[in-house]
Amino acid sequence: MGTPPKPSPVKAPLNMKSSSHTSVIRCELIETSLEDPPQYTALSYAWGDADDTVNIEVNGIRTRVTSSLQGALRALRRSDDTLLIWADAICIDQSNKAEQSSQVRPMATIYSKAESVVVWIGPRSPDSSSAIPLALELCNASDSEGKVESCIEKESNRDYFAALVNLFERDYWSRLWVVQEILSAKSVTVCCREGSIPWGVLQELMAVLERHEDILKHCFPSGFARGSRHRQSFAHILLSGRASQCWRARDIRRRGRRNTARYIANLSFEAHL
Numbered sequence: 303m304g305t306p307p308k309p310s311p312v313k314a315p316l317n318m319k320s321s322s323h324t325s326v327i328r329c330e331l332i333e334t335s336l337e338d339p340p341q342y343t344a345l346s347y348a349w350g351d352a353d354d355t356v357n358i359e360v361n362g363i364r365t366r367v368t369s370s371l372q373g374a375l376r377a378l379r380r381s382d383d384t385l386l387i388w389a390d391a392i393c394i395d396q397s398n399k400a401e402q403s404s405q406v407r408p409m410a411t412i413y414s415k416a417e418s419v420v421v422w423i424g425p426r427s428p429d430s431s432s433a434i435p436l437a438l439e440l441c442n443a444s445d446s447e448g449k450v451e452s453c454i455e456k457e458s459n460r461d462y463f464a465a466l467v468n469l470f471e472r473d474y475w476s477r478l479w480v481v482q483e484i485l486s487a488k489s490v491t492v493c494c495r496e497g498s499i500p501w502g503v504l505q506e507l508m509a510v511l512e513r514h515e516d517i518l519k520h521c522f523p524s525g526f527a528r529g530s531r532h533r534q535s536f537a538h539i540l541l542s543g544r545a546s547q548c549w550r551a552r553d554i555r556r557r558g559r560r561n562t563a564r565y566i567a568n569l570s571f572e573a574h575l
Contacts, residue, residue, distance in 0.1 A: 327358035327375045331393070332386075336411050342386040344416035346483040347374050348424070348474045349391065360392060367391055374422035377493060388412060409479075410486045419487035421501075423474045423494050432465035434497050441506045450510060454517050463522070467539050469494075511540050 334340060350370030357364045358372060371391055378385060395401045413419055436459065443449035453459060474480065484490055490501035511518060518537045 327372060327379065329358070329375075329392070330361050336408060336415055339415055340386055341417045342388055343378070344413045344419045344483070344487070345371075345374055345378075345387055345389040345422060346413070346419055346474075346480060347371060347389070347422035348472075348477055350424075350473070365392070370422070370424065373425050374420075374493075377422070378420060388416065410482055413483045413486035414488070416487065418489045418491060419483060421474070421480075421484070421490060421492045423469070423472045423492060425494070427468055431497075432462045433469040434499055436462040436466055437499060437503065437507045440510050441503055444506060444510045447514075450514055451517055454514060454521055463540075470539050515541055 348370060350368045352368065354369045355366040356369055356372045358367055358375070359365065368391070371389060375387070375389070378387065436453075440450060440453055443453060454463075484501075492499050492501060492504060515537070518540060522537045522540075
């Protein structure tokens with residue numbers, strides 16, 4: 303028998319501790335093996351505008367990264383400790399095609415071996431701070447049909463639902479790779495500048511919204527909805543948007559690899575329509 307191949311090394315940036323939240327992001331690349339990696343967090347995010355870049359320091363050298371990535375690192379950075387985190391734009395040399403190829407292949411393993419996956423959906427928007435409280439309110443009321451219906455029907459909650467639609471339409475959900483990253487994860491937390499929410503809470507939210515589809519469609523009829531970037535109704539975005547498809551994907555994984563592959567293939571097709 304031949305000698306088994308050595309596992310490919312995987313780079314990870316080590317976020318250095320900083321006492322100032324506004325100071326420059328400083329990190330150093332370390333090299334480890336996926337066979338026995340240290341505890342690390344894998345970042346799932348949208349790169350954002352490639353022309354909108356800022357400086358961080360990697361191994362003492364100024365490095366340009368997108369504002370989206372810098373915002374994620376700044377939000378996750380701890381003021382009193384280091385954080386080992388994997389982010390593709392830093393951990394894979396984007397100018398080295400051979401390294402890109404070798405590091406992309408084990409991507410699912412990188413996310414499955416991570417202690418947790420953090421989904422960064424982007425910086426704060428004017429109304430985004432209202433979305434998380436509404437999601438929690440609906441989930442907390444899930445055992446009471448009357449409370450959920452009252453929450454949906456309440457006129458004063460219209461702006462909160464607009465904020466939730468804004469959250470569901472973020473660029474992050476249009477990424478095809480998000481499905482693989484989420485399916486591979488041990489645990490997932492969704493973060494934006496104003497807070498975080500466990501993936502399980504968002505799955506429960508989708509279940510609540512689906513059980514109350516009729517009242518959602520009644521309160522938010524079809525047609526252009528204020529706050530929607532894609533000129534769709536709130537009900538359509540909340541019930542059948544790409545975000546809701548991603549949240550269902552982790553449930554589908556339990557039905558077996560073939561069902562999961564078929565689901566991802568359908569998402570791939572929809573993404574290119």
